[in-house]
Amino acid sequence: RKEVEQDPGPFNVPEGATVAFNCTYSNSASQSFFWYRQDCRKEPKLLMSVYSSGNEDGRFTAQLNRASQYISLLIRDSKLSDSATYLCVVNRRHSGGGADGLTFGKGTHLIIQP
Amino acid sequence: SAVISQKPSRDICQRGTSLTIQCQVDSQVTMMFWYRQQPGQSLTLIATANQGSEATYESGFVIDKFPISRPNLTFSTLTVSNMSPEDSSIYLCSSRDVNSYEQYFGPGTRLTVT
Numbered sequence: 001r002k003e004v005e006q007d008p009g010p011f012n013v014p015e016g017a018t019v020a021f022n023c024t025y026s027n028s029a030s031q032s033f034f035w036y037r038q039d040c041r042k043e044p045k046l047l048m049s050v051y052s053s054g055n056e057d058g059r060f061t062a063q064l065n066r067a068s069q070y071i072s073l074l075i076r077d078s079k080l081s082d083s084a085t086y087l088c089v090v091n092r093r094h095s096g097g098g099a100d101g102l103t104f105g106k107g108t109h110l111i112i113q114p
Numbered sequence: 115s116a117v118i119s120q121k122p123s124r125d126i127c128q129r130g131t132s133l134t135i136q137c138q139v140d141s142q143v144t145m146m147f148w149y150r151q152q153p154g155q156s157l158t159l160i161a162t163a164n165q166g167s168e169a170t171y172e173s174g175f176v177i178d179k180f181p182i183s184r185p186n187l188t189f190s191t192l193t194v195s196n197m198s199p200e201d202s203s204i205y206l207c208s209s210r211d212v213n214s215y216e217q218y219f220g221p222g223t224r225l226t227v228t
Contacts, residue, residue: 031215032215034215034216042221043206043219043220043221043222044157044206044219045219046115046216046217046218049215049216087156087157091215092159100215101147101149101159101162101172102147102157102159102208102217103159104156104157104158105156106155106156107156
């Protein structure tokens with residue numbers, strides 16, 4: 001089983017619609033969860049951290065279900081500028097005791113259509 | 115969030131040669147990491163760059179191939195040694211503070227090995 005799994009899409013969504021992405025992770029010891037956004041030929045940029053209680057930032061809502069090891073991202077009133085690849089990211093516990101890096105899903109490609 | 119710069123932004127290299135990539139952070143940060151993003155793939159953690167000591171490598175990455183230095187809290191280098199076409203990738207530096215798991219990325223170095 002892959003450490004972080006996402007539906008690669010693409011999701012073709014009309015402008016103004018609501019779209020939801022899901023992601024599952026395999027390491028139950030993971031403690032921190034994030035959604036990053038990556039535009040074509042750019043570096044990933046942190047969109048939001050995901051907290052157990054769920055959190056919202058404007059049009060974006062993230063949810064975490066630790067029991068099911070499942071993370072979601074909801075985008076409301078989608079804009080053309082939301083077109084990007086959305087990466088589900090989980091902190092990676094280093095077996096050798098080193099600092100935690102991040103494990104990335106392969107990303108979900110979103111295309112917002114006018 | 116810290117501002118991260120990388121040099122060079124891109125390079126085309128011949129097989130068998132080595133390239134050193136520099137990463138500079140605009141503030142003192144505790145953690146620095148190096149990632150690789152191969153064409154069409156998501157990011158993979160190469161290693162944690164430890165200040166004043168040897169880097170901590172992830173499975174599948176070794177010091178002889180990817181030597182890393184971190185002489186102080188704001189600067190790190192990654193060398194890709196004895197390059198082959200399979201090393202063609204984007205190499206990204208990231209940083210985070212000790213009190214947060216949020217990581218921020220540099221713009222990446224696009225390496226092509228011919």
